[in-house]
Amino acid sequence: MEKKFKVGKTFVLGFGFFGVSIIWALYNAYVPIFLKQGFHFSSFIIGIIMTIDNIFAILLLPYLGAMSDRTRTKLGRRRPYILAGAPFAAVFFILIPYATLKQSVFLMMSTIILMNLAMAVFRTPVIALMPDIIPSKFRSQANGIINFMGGLGALFVYFGGKKLYDANIAYPFIVGGLVMLVASLIVVIFVNEDKPVLNESESENSAPISLKESFKALLDNLSDVIRGEKSLLFVLLAIFFWFIGYNALETFFTSYAKFYLHIKASTGALILGMFVLSFMVFSLFAGFIGAKKGRRKTIQSGLFIVTLIMISSLFVKNFMAFAILFFIGGFGWALVNVNSLPMVVDMTTLEKVGGYTGLYYFFSQAANIIAPPFAGFLIDLFGYPALLVFSSVFFILAFLMMSFVRRGEIIEDEEQYAASL
Numbered sequence: 001m002e003k004k005f006k007v008g009k010t011f012v013l014g015f016g017f018f019g020v021s022i023i024w025a026l027y028n029a030y031v032p033i034f035l036k037q038g039f040h041f042s043s044f045i046i047g048i049i050m051t052i053d054n055i056f057a058i059l060l061l062p063y064l065g066a067m068s069d070r071t072r073t074k075l076g077r078r079r080p081y082i083l084a085g086a087p088f089a090a091v092f093f094i095l096i097p098y099a100t101l102k103q104s105v106f107l108m109m110s111t112i113i114l115m116n117l118a119m120a121v122f123r124t125p126v127i128a129l130m131p132d133i134i135p136s137k138f139r140s141q142a143n144g145i146i147n148f149m150g151g152l153g154a155l156f157v158y159f160g161g162k163k164l165y166d167a168n169i170a171y172p173f174i175v176g177g178l179v180m181l182v183a184s185l186i187v188v189i190f191v192n193e194d195k196p197v198l199n200e201s202e203s204e205n206s207a208p209i210s211l212k213e214s215f216k217a218l219l220d221n222l223s224d225v226i227r228g229e230k231s232l233l234f235v236l237l238a239i240f241f242w243f244i245g246y247n248a249l250e251t252f253f254t255s256y257a258k259f260y261l262h263i264k265a266s267t268g269a270l271i272l273g274m275f276v277l278s279f280m281v282f283s284l285f286a287g288f289i290g291a292k293k294g295r296r297k298t299i300q301s302g303l304f305i306v307t308l309i310m311i312s313s314l315f316v317k318n319f320m321a322f323a324i325l326f327f328i329g330g331f332g333w334a335l336v337n338v339n340s341l342p343m344v345v346d347m348t349t350l351e352k353v354g355g356y357t358g359l360y361y362f363f364s365q366a367a368n369i370i371a372p373p374f375a376g377f378l379i380d381l382f383g384y385p386a387l388l389v390f391s392s393v394f395f396i397l398a399f400l401m402m403s404f405v406r407r408g409e410i411i412e413d414e415e416q417y418a419a420s421l
Helices: 007-039 043-049 052-070 079-101 105-133 136-167 171-190 200-204 211-227 231-259 265-293 295-313 319-345 350-382 386-402 414-420
Strands: none
Touching: 007 043, 007 079, 007 105, 007 136, 007 171, 007 231, 007 265, 043 231, 043 350, 052 105, 052 350, 079 105, 079 171, 105 136, 105 171, 105 319, 105 350, 136 171, 136 265, 136 319, 231 265, 231 295, 231 319, 231 350, 231 386, 265 295, 265 319, 295 319, 295 386, 319 350, 350 386
């Protein structure tokens, strides 16, 4: 019996990504400004602080992904982690601007660390829900919808957050934290996970996993990546490179706007909002384009567009030109981002989806650890225009890596594919 694409269920699932995107959009847009103005840190130090979430991701996401694979509760495999992490993440996120106003480095760093730890608890499980309930042939389309919802969350920040931020720096964090919590609860309440039928050997593997075992599993997966057919290695390297380029831009663009273009930080966030608006709209189509034209070719087309936009942006300084360029760039980023996770999870079996989702995030978060301090160092050395050059170089490297990818397209017969692995 052919499975159908559950559009409504996918939109509801997208609320998880909607909430997470609100948090990270606010965090990346305004926390670097807080650290620069409130504590007078250099861009290099700010970059190091902005990697805390990524360090937690490297340490915990593989473990939590593998752990959620083995979790068996009445709520399913993934939803208990959402309930455990989202409420604490919301509370500590709301406290960030108040820690800034207190001018206490200890309070600021404690709040940031605890907020990032809580976010790490449920990030991989909420993303792994998509391949849990969506067959391979529909995963690009489903990821398009989920990224649309994520884009909607970021758009909520960049457009709606401007007035809130200009009124009081705490208002966007209060509203964002509460909206994330409500969005997470919507996923928990309305998304009933498809419960896989386990055979005896799979039941034995459902026992709790230790942190040591999870890293062993990660190392085993990495070993398979290096020793096996090289497509997975190259797509993961591409993910690593393009997230270096994108994370640097996301972390420092509002600073670029304020300290180089001499416009409000909230206006810089509005320019990023144009990127996200385009990303959100075209995410709905990017999955269908990837399914029809091929994921690799679609991703390479997107990388070409984004690189061209970064290079062009070096020569403009007014709001309208940036808005137009970034709107076009968002289309390219949709082609890249929507089709990448389906490529990775379609290189494994359903039982390892959580682990491979963790592998995807291992490479993306490793990139995000490197990007902010590296980009910040170059900004300190050469000035803010170095940001756009930096991003362009890594998007080009990602394009080159994708040229060597030969797998990860849609799987028509998942059972036959699983038997071949």
